[in-house]
Amino acid sequence: MSKASIIVLTYNQENFIEKNLHGIFMQKVNFTVELIISDDCSKDSTPFIIEEYIKNKPPHLEIKLIKHQKNVGATPNFYHALQQCTGKYLAFCEGDDYWTDENKLQLQHDFLENNKEYSMCFHQVKNVSPDPLINETIFAKVEDRDYSAIEIYQHWIVHTTSVFMRAEVLQNTAVQKLFKHPELLYFDTFLYMACSLNGKIRGSHFTMSSYLRHEEGISNGINYKRDLRHNYLDEIIAETYLGKIKEFADWQIFSRSRIAFSNLLKQGKLSLAFQHLKWILKKEKNLRIYLKKKYA
Incomplete structure (x- = not known):
């Protein structure tokens, strides 16, 4: 039986983390899921909420809860979490986002199991925002086709919550180079591009997760x-x-x-x-x- 490792990064997300974990716990799968929750020294009640919620975890779920004693930053937190993964596959869902389809993991798992020439697949994502002009809109239109590394780079089309990839990608030269730079502000796009070195990348029009857009987001505003x-x-x-x-x-x-x-x-x-x-x-x-x- 194969295993998928899911990484959830959290920092001061007490208002969102329950919905995040619910989306993971509701997944219907026929394989083992390893959930790695890495909290970056939250100052609110996020760690307490996590500890209470995971007491009722489903039986197919293995949980590793990491609580940093000092704030290390988003990229070092992510790198550290990746090093804890033991699964054949990787998936991601940051603490303020959530999955909306109970079959998300199984569908993506089955695709990569049946198509060895692919190293990653991703899907369409819905925006959730207090702004009515943004709320319920599509983050980026995704078609049922293959995508190249340059497409992923040129257009912000792959959202973290949608990715399902082979863990072997972490061993390629591009990702190993990435790991040498914990000071980087972003890591996700680089990682998804690196999948192209191991195989093809497939998109899907299915909308199976939600991206919470709020002012605290790292990509908002002029800086x-x-x-x-x-x-x-x-x-x-x-x-x-x-x-x-x-x-x-x-x-x-x-x-x-x-x-x-x-x-x-x-x-x-x-x-x-x-x-x-x-x-x-x-x-x-x-x-x-x-x-x-x-x-x-």
């Missing part, structure tokens, strides 16, 4: 210091994949820093503006292309 860390991640992606992916990554870095540099100068934040200027100059080829298009 020029965060953009510098995003540049660093894109640089690593460029160095790892080369080709068309490198071209796109270099342009992303240049464009992001050009906008940041201009706005920071207007705000009189010269020190931060200079840090973005260094990225602009580093991508000299893109700067020449931009100036040629702008002033041609």
Whole structure:
């Protein structure tokens, strides 16, 4: 019998964690599930709620509860949780998101079991938000077809809650390189792209999870210091994949820093503006292309 390891990362999510765990506990599967809950030193009642909820876990579920004694940050927390996994497959659901289809894991498990040439599959996800313009909308349209690494990189289409992948991907060169950078702001897109080195990636139009969009989310708002860390991640992606992916990554870095540099100068934040200027100059080829298009 195969085993799937599920990673749930939590930090101050007392208002959401029960719904998250319910979505996992309700899964109907014919294989063993290993649930790894890694709490990053929450200051609220998240750990207590988890401990109470898992007292009534289903019999097919093995649980490892990790409680960090100090806050280590989202990426180191994720890396540490990955090292605890013993399953053939991996799935993810952060503490404020949740699965909505009781057959999600079984469907994805069966797909990879029956299609050895695939290393990952993912599905469509629904937005949940207090904003009525966003609530109940689709996070990103997903078709029933194969997706390439550059598609995953160019478009924010793969949501963490939708992923089901082979654990063997963690041993490839790209992921091993990723593990050397615990300072990275994001890790998910890089990980999903890395699956392409082990096999094909399949999308599904089925909507089987929900993404809670709120102001506390790491990707919300304008943050020029965060953009510098995003540049660093894109640089690593460029160095790892080369080709068309490198071209796109270099342009992303240049464009992001050009906008940041201009706005920071207007705000009189010269020190931060200079840090973005260094990225602009580093991508000299893109700067020449931009100036040629702008002033041609």
